[in-house]
Amino acid sequence: MSRHGQTREDQYVGPYRLEKTLGKGQTGLVKMGVHCITGRRVAVKIVNREKLSDSVLQKVEREIAIMKLIEHPHVLGLYDVYENRRYLFLILEHVSGGELFDYLVKKGRLSVKEARRFFKQIISAIDFCHSHCICHRDLKPENLLLDSKLNIRVADFGMASLQPEGSMLETSCGNVNICG
Incomplete structure (x- = not known):
């Protein structure tokens, strides 16, 4: 794991040059990253450990562990993780289509074919x-991203849980407002 600071000259995480900010989530900032040799674009989620409670940091670490287990064409890919004492850097697949939520708001009603x-x-x-x-445990249109061809990528495994077969979950989570 390499040393990374926040100075103007130091705009790299591993082989990725950091560019524009793509968004800000509960646990950190997401920036565009470009591989300095291949030119491949990625999303770099930057998590400041010092600003998170122990429980939120555990949530991020669980998210990383779970995402490392998943490789599927409709799940957002986690390529790599870099860290130093202060930050965690998650190197994620970059998808350019935005959230399904925004797509639905903009488009309104979907055809049956597209919804299917x-x-x-x-x-x-x-x-x-x-x-x-x-x-x-937190499926919602905001956690469903779209690539350039409007294919779904399930994202944000922060509330995810490893659940042994046959056992039941006992923790309630997610957004209750959609149930009412």
Whole structure:
């Protein structure tokens, strides 16, 4: 693991040059990264350990462990993780289509054909996760990203749990507002 600071000259994480900010989440900032040799674009989630409680940091570490177990065409890929004393850097697949939520707001109603296509991709990803004893626990349009061809990528495994087959989850999580 290499040393990384926050100075103007130091805009690299491993072989990735950091560029524009893509977004800000609960646990950190997401920046565009470009591999300095191949030119491949990635999303770099930057997590400041010092600003997180121990429980939130455990959530991030669980998310990393679970994402390392998953390789599926409709799950956002985790390529690598870099760290230093202060930061965790998650090197994630970059998808350019944004959130399904924003797509739905912009487009309004989906055709049956398009809704069916999205649904099949979501079910494929979740079935894969469940077959590996992984329960996402926070599926919502904001956590479903779209690539440039409008294919789904399930993202944000921060609330996910490894659940042995046959056992039941006992913790309630996610957004209760959608249930009411």
